[in-house]
Amino acid sequence: MSQDLLYERLADRMRRQIQRGVLRAGERLPSLRRLGRDQRISLATAVEAYQQLEREGLIEARPRSGYYVRSAPMQAPRSPRARHLSRAPMPVRNPALLGVLDVQSRRDLVPLHAATPAAALLPSAALAASITRVMRRDPGTALGYTVPQGLPELRERIAQRYGQCGVEIDPDEIVITAGAMEAISLTLRTVTRPGDIVILETPTYHGLLQAVAAQGLRVLEVPNRPGLGIDAAQVGELLERHAVRAALLVPNFNNPLGSLTSDADKRALVAACAAHGTVVIEDDLYGELAYSGERPSPLRRYDDGEHVVTCGSYSKMLAPGLRVGWMIGGRRTTELLRTKSFSTVATATLPQMALIEHFARHDVERGLRRLRRALADNAQAYRQALLDHWPDGTCVAEPAGGMTLWIELPDDIDGQALFEAALERGIGTLPGHLFSNRGDYSHHMRLSCGQPWDRKIETALRTVGELAKGLQG
Ligand SMILES: Cc1ncc(COP(=O)(O)O)c(C=O)c1O
Structure with missing residues (x-):
C-alpha cells in the first residue's frame, strides 16, 4: 500500500475514534515512535497522520510533551460588537468594581474567581x-x-x-x-x-x-x-x-x-x-x-x-x-x-x-514548562466540563495562554445572578460586567483555571452549570 494511503487510513481511523469519544478530549496520544511501532508504519507516515489531524483541529502538539486530543470544538464567544x-x-x-473586594477577601470559596495558579503548581x-x-x-x-x-x-x-x-x-x-x-x-x-x-x-x-x-x-x-x-x-x-x-x-x-x-x-x-x-x-x-x-x-x-x-x-x-x-x-x-x-x-x-x-x-525554566503544561491541561479539561454541563448555547473563548476562561452565557442568564447563586454554594466566580468600563457583558462570566482538575473542581463546575440552567426562563 502506498505511504499516502497508509497515513490517510490511519488518520481516518483516529478521526472516527475521536468523534465517537473512544479517544477522549485531553487524552495523550501515543508518541510518534510508538505509533510507528504499533501500526508497523514508518515514522514519516506517523508524522503525516498526526499532521493531518492537527490541520483538522482534532489534535494538538504540545512542546516537549507529545500529541493530545483537543477538546470538542466549541463556538468562540461572539466578538464584542x-x-x-x-x-x-x-x-x-462601573459601581460593580467596588464589590470585587468582598469576593477577594473570602478564603472559604472554591477559587474559580482567583486568577492564580494553585500552590501545588508553584x-x-x-x-x-x-x-x-x-x-x-x-x-x-x-x-x-x-x-x-x-x-x-x-x-x-x-x-x-x-x-x-x-x-x-x-x-x-x-x-x-x-x-x-x-x-x-x-x-x-x-x-x-x-x-x-x-x-x-x-x-x-x-x-x-x-x-x-x-x-x-x-x-x-x-x-x-x-x-x-x-x-x-x-x-x-x-x-x-x-x-x-x-x-x-x-x-x-x-x-x-x-x-x-x-x-x-x-x-x-x-x-x-x-x-x-x-x-x-x-x-x-x-x-x-x-x-x-x-x-x-x-x-x-x-x-x-x-x-x-x-x-x-x-x-x-x-x-x-x-x-x-x-x-x-x-x-x-x-x-x-x-x-x-x-x-x-x-x-x-x-x-x-x-x-x-x-x-x-533552581532551574526556573523547568518549573515554568511544567506550569504551562498544567495550565493548558486545566483549560482544556475545564472547557470540556463547560461543554458537558452548562446550558446549550454557552460559548467559551479558547485561551492561548494565561489562566482565565471567558464565558458568554445564553441571553436569558444574567451573569450577576449566576455569580450570586454560585457564591451561596461556596463557589467563587466573577461576573462579566466587572471587565468593562461601562459594565457591559452582563451575560458573561470569568473563571480561573489555575486549580488542577480534580473532583472538587469538576463538582463545582457542574454545580454552576446546573445553577445556570435553573436561572433560564
Ligand atoms: C492582567 C493583570 N494585571 C495585573 C495583575 C496583578 O498582578 P500582581 O499580582 O503582579 O500585582 C493581574 C492579576 O490577576 C492581572 O490579571
Missing part, C-alpha cells in the same frame, strides 16, 4: 527554603530597607530573561515594585494627570479599571477580539480622534480572554502610539505562560525605551504573595523611580533576596 469601540472618553463608572517548598537560608545568612540586610530601585542582582536577572527572548533591557532601567499592580499604578501616576484619556481593552482585567479610576482618568475602550487580540487599526482610529495620553494594554494573553495579539498588530500599535505621543503601558504579566510555542514578544521589542513602559511580576509564575514585580521605564526610569520612592520608599527586601537565592539554585 462594534459599539464597544468607544465614541467618547468616559470616567470609570515551587513553594523551594522558595520557603530560600527564605530560610537568606534569613539565617544575613538577617540584618533582609530585614532592613533596601535601595528604592530594587536589588541589582534581581534587576539583572529580569533583564537577562528578556534578553533570552530577544529584547535588550538595561538593568538600570528596571525598578522593582510590589507586584505588577503597583508598577501599573505608579506608571499611571507618573505619566498621566487626572482627566487625561487612556485606552483600555474591552474586556479587560478589573484591576486595571480600578487603577485608572483611582487616578481620575477617562477611558476609551478598544475591543480585544477573541482568539485575535488587539486590532492596531482600531487603536489608530481612537488616536486619530482623541488626544490620548496613554494606552494600558495586555497584548500577551489578555485577562479574561487569554488572547494573543499578533506581532504585526503589536508593531503597528507601538508605531501608532509613538506617532501620536501616546505612552504605551504594557502589562506583560502572562507573557511567560504560553500554552504552546515560544514566549511571545513584549511590546518593548518594537520600541527603544522611548514610548513603552513594560510592567510585569513573578505573581503568576512563582508566588503572588511575595509581591515582587517591576517596571521597565526606558527614558522615564528616573521619574518612575522618584514616584516609587516617594510612594513606598522601596519594595520589601526579604522577597527580593529570596528570589535571587532561588534563581541561583
Whole structure:
C-alpha cells in the first residue's frame, strides 16, 4: 500500500475514534515512535497522520510533551460588537468594581474567581527554603530597607530573561515594585494627570479599571477580539480622534480572554502610539505562560525605551504573595523611580533576596514548562466540563495562554445572578460586567483555571452549570 494511503487510513481511523469519544478530549496520544511501532508504519507516515489531524483541529502538539486530543470544538464567544469601540472618553463608572473586594477577601470559596495558579503548581517548598537560608545568612540586610530601585542582582536577572527572548533591557532601567499592580499604578501616576484619556481593552482585567479610576482618568475602550487580540487599526482610529495620553494594554494573553495579539498588530500599535505621543503601558504579566510555542514578544521589542513602559511580576509564575514585580521605564526610569520612592520608599527586601537565592539554585525554566503544561491541561479539561454541563448555547473563548476562561452565557442568564447563586454554594466566580468600563457583558462570566482538575473542581463546575440552567426562563 502506498505511504499516502497508509497515513490517510490511519488518520481516518483516529478521526472516527475521536468523534465517537473512544479517544477522549485531553487524552495523550501515543508518541510518534510508538505509533510507528504499533501500526508497523514508518515514522514519516506517523508524522503525516498526526499532521493531518492537527490541520483538522482534532489534535494538538504540545512542546516537549507529545500529541493530545483537543477538546470538542466549541463556538468562540461572539466578538464584542462594534459599539464597544468607544465614541467618547468616559470616567470609570462601573459601581460593580467596588464589590470585587468582598469576593477577594473570602478564603472559604472554591477559587474559580482567583486568577492564580494553585500552590501545588508553584515551587513553594523551594522558595520557603530560600527564605530560610537568606534569613539565617544575613538577617540584618533582609530585614532592613533596601535601595528604592530594587536589588541589582534581581534587576539583572529580569533583564537577562528578556534578553533570552530577544529584547535588550538595561538593568538600570528596571525598578522593582510590589507586584505588577503597583508598577501599573505608579506608571499611571507618573505619566498621566487626572482627566487625561487612556485606552483600555474591552474586556479587560478589573484591576486595571480600578487603577485608572483611582487616578481620575477617562477611558476609551478598544475591543480585544477573541482568539485575535488587539486590532492596531482600531487603536489608530481612537488616536486619530482623541488626544490620548496613554494606552494600558495586555497584548500577551489578555485577562479574561487569554488572547494573543499578533506581532504585526503589536508593531503597528507601538508605531501608532509613538506617532501620536501616546505612552504605551504594557502589562506583560502572562507573557511567560504560553500554552504552546515560544514566549511571545513584549511590546518593548518594537520600541527603544522611548514610548513603552513594560510592567510585569513573578505573581503568576512563582508566588503572588511575595509581591515582587517591576517596571521597565526606558527614558522615564528616573521619574518612575522618584514616584516609587516617594510612594513606598522601596519594595520589601526579604522577597527580593529570596528570589535571587532561588534563581541561583533552581532551574526556573523547568518549573515554568511544567506550569504551562498544567495550565493548558486545566483549560482544556475545564472547557470540556463547560461543554458537558452548562446550558446549550454557552460559548467559551479558547485561551492561548494565561489562566482565565471567558464565558458568554445564553441571553436569558444574567451573569450577576449566576455569580450570586454560585457564591451561596461556596463557589467563587466573577461576573462579566466587572471587565468593562461601562459594565457591559452582563451575560458573561470569568473563571480561573489555575486549580488542577480534580473532583472538587469538576463538582463545582457542574454545580454552576446546573445553577445556570435553573436561572433560564
Ligand atoms: C492582567 C493583570 N494585571 C495585573 C495583575 C496583578 O498582578 P500582581 O499580582 O503582579 O500585582 C493581574 C492579576 O490577576 C492581572 O490579571
